[in-house]
Amino acid sequence: MTxxxxxxxxxRWQVVGRTEDVMKRxxxxxxxxxxKQLRQDGVNEDDLLEIKQDISSLRYELREDRKRETARNxxxxxxxxxDIIRSLRGxxxxxxxPQPHELCWCDDASGVG
Numbered sequence: 001m002t003x004x005x006x007x008x009x010x011x012r013w014q015v016v017g018r019t020e021d022v023m024k025r026x027x028x029x030x031x032x033x034x035x036k037q038l039r040q041d042g043v044n045e046d047d048l049l050e051i052k053q054d055i056s057s058l059r060y061e062l063r064e065d066r067k068r069e070t071a072r073n074x075x076x077x078x079x080x081x082x083d084i085i086r087s088l089r090g091x092x093x094x095x096x097x098p099q100p101h102e103l104c105w106c107d108d109a110s111g112v113g
Contacts (some may be wrong), residue, residue, distance in 0.1 A: 038044065
């Protein structure tokens with residue numbers, strides 16, 4: 001090989017080496033920026049799984065709250081019914097009312113059912 005040909009070959013390898021170095025740096029920079037952007041966006045698979053778990057927990061808590069509220073309301077209604085029945089039993093007005101078998105369940109004023 002001639003010295004000029006050898007020099008050209010060496011320069012070509014230096015250019016290739018620099019090009020590879022620049023490409024490696026660009027790829028590294030791209031990967032770093034992409035990871036940084038993902039961290040800033042803050043949404044990844046772990047975050048989604050955590051949100052899913054939070055939603056499941058919230059649904060369970062709401063169901064339990066609804067069950068407790070229903071039981072509480074049922075107890076209040078039963079208590080009110082007992083109070084009404086007690087107060088009606090003690091009321092003289094009930095004694096003056098017709099008994100159920102004395103009532104006429106008629107369709108019109110004729111008294112015919």
